[in-house]
Structures are given as C-alpha cells and as structure tokens.
Amino acid sequence: MPVHIQNVLTPDELMECRALLDAGQWVDGRDTAGAQAIHVKKNQQLNTKCEESTAARQIIAGALSRNLLLRSVALPRMIFPPMFNRYEGGMTYGAHVDNSVQVIPDVPGQMMRADLSATLFLTDPDDYEGGDLTLETNAGTEVIRLPAGDMIVYPTTMIHAVTPVTRGCRIASFFWIQSLVPDPSCRTLLFDLDRAIIDLSSRTEAGDPAVLSLTGTYHNLLRKWCLI
Ligand SMILES: O=C(O)CCC(=O)C(=O)O
Numbered sequence: 001m002p003v004h005i006q007n008v009l010t011p012d013e014l015m016e017c018r019a020l021l022d023a024g025q026w027v028d029g030r031d032t033a034g035a036q037a038i039h040v041k042k043n044q045q046l047n048t049k050c051e052e053s054t055a056a057r058q059i060i061a062g063a064l065s066r067n068l069l070l071r072s073v074a075l076p077r078m079i080f081p082p083m084f085n086r087y088e089g090g091m092t093y094g095a096h097v098d099n100s101v102q103v104i105p106d107v108p109g110q111m112m113r114a115d116l117s118a119t120l121f122l123t124d125p126d127d128y129e130g131g132d133l134t135l136e137t138n139a140g141t142e143v144i145r146l147p148a149g150d151m152i153v154y155p156t157t158m159i160h161a162v163t164p165v166t167r168g169c170r171i172a173s174f175f176w177i178q179s180l181v182p183d184p185s186c187r188t189l190l191f192d193l194d195r196a197i198i199d200l201s202s203r204t205e206a207g208d209p210a211v212l213s214l215t216g217t218y219h220n221l222l223r224k225w226c227l228i
C-alpha cells in the first residue's frame with residue numbers, strides 16, 4: 001500500500017533543487033516512456049544529460065540515503081537515478097503502468113526490477129490546480145497531493161495517473177526502487193515488525209530483552225526473504 005514520507009528534503013535542499021530545475025533544460029517526457037505509456041504521457045522531463053540534472057540528482061540521492069522510514073518500508077537494494085518531471089498548461093499522464101524492469105542509464109547492460117515507484121513533490125499543492133496523482137488500490141482510487149518535500153512510495157504493480165494541470169505548474173522527482181525483499185507481503189511484515197520494535201524500544205530501557213529478541217527475529221526473517 002502507498003506510504004507517505006514527510007520532509008524528505010530540508011527547505012534548503014528544496015530551494016536548491018528548484019533553482020537547478022529552473023535553470024535546466026526540459027524535454028518531451030515521451031522520450032523515456034514505455035510502449036503503453038507513450039500514448040498517454042504528456043509532460044516534460046529534465047534532460048538527464050544536463051549538469052543541473054546531475055546536481056539535483058545528487059541532492060535527492062543524499063536525502064533518500066539518510067531517510068530511515070524509506071529504508072524501513074522499501075528495504076532498497078537499488079534506487080534508479082531520480083528523474084524530474086513538469087506539468088503545466090493542461091499536461092497530464094493518463095492511466096498507465098510503469099515498466100517492471102528498468103534499464104539503468106549510463107551503465108551498459110545493467111537493469112533493475114522496479115518493485116516500488118516514488119514521487120517526491122517539489123511544488124506545493126497550492127501552486128497548481130489538477131495534477132493529482134491517482135493510484136488504483138484494492139480499496140479504490142487513492143488521490144495523492146503532497147506538500148513540497150514530501151514523497152509517496154507505492155507498489156509499481158499499481159495502475160496510476162496524473163490528472164491534467166489546469167493552473168500553475170507541478171514539478172516532481174520520480175524514480176523506482178528495487179527492494180532487497182521482492183515479495184510485497186514479506187516486505188509489509190518486516191515493515192510492521194520494524195515499526196513495532198521501534199515503538200517498544202521507545203517505551204523500554206536500553207537493552208530490553210524483548211527488543212533484543214524481536215530484533216533478532218527481524219534480521220532472521222530479512223535473511224530468509226532477501227534476494228541479493
Ligand atoms: O508525476 C508523477 O507523480 C508520476 C509520474 C509517473 O507516473 C511516471 O513517470 O511514470
């Protein structure tokens with residue numbers, strides 16, 4: 001299920017990213033769309049070859065690597081180099097599925113399985129109208145509009161879309177994660193267990209035997225379920 005991660009970027013990092021993106025070169029988003037998505041993708045993307053893209057990617061990569069909630073929910077084995085998109089003047093991304101296997105750019109022959117998709121919002125919802133990220137979950141359509149600096153992580157198996165931006169401009173970073181644990185139900189169990197251990201640790205003395213035992217169980221399950 002989708003997980004909302006708050007304040008992935010600090011206000012300074014957000015400002016730095018936005019300045020880089022304002023100066024960068026934008027191209028048609030269809031350049032990197034898959035066979036199905038190309039028909040419904042009408043947005044712009046930052047040219048991955050421009051120096052602003054490299055600098056902005058570094059900021060995001062640093063923020064992702066220090067984020068403990070992301071580590072807990074995704075157990076990342078590989079993160080696709082973050083990309084950036086922009087929607088304005090009615091631009092939209094119709095219902096689509098992301099490719100299950102992504103080719104890592106600039107590393108000949110290297111591929112990754114996309115287990116999780118992520119959107120890191122770089123503009124505030126007040127800055128634009130429309131631009132909802134809609135996720136088709138088992139419980140129905142979930143509508144996502146997050147403050148700048150926040151991120152949503154959701155299973156790549158989900159059909160999703162971005163509704164037309166009818167006022168202002170929506171800018172985001174998006175990327176995919178290959179998890180150490182390919183099975184989503186195992187990953188969810190580990191996430192729940194990790195949350196419970198963190199909660200228990202906050203309410204017990206350091207060295208509490210129950211925390212030790214559950215931490216052991218967490219790692220033994222991770223060892224059993226991870227694919228490296
Ligand atoms: O802009 C977004 O929030 C999602 C973009 C997306 O779905 C994609 O690029 O595959």
Ligand SMILES: [Fe+2]
Binds near residue numbers: 096097098117160
């Ligand atoms: Fe997508």
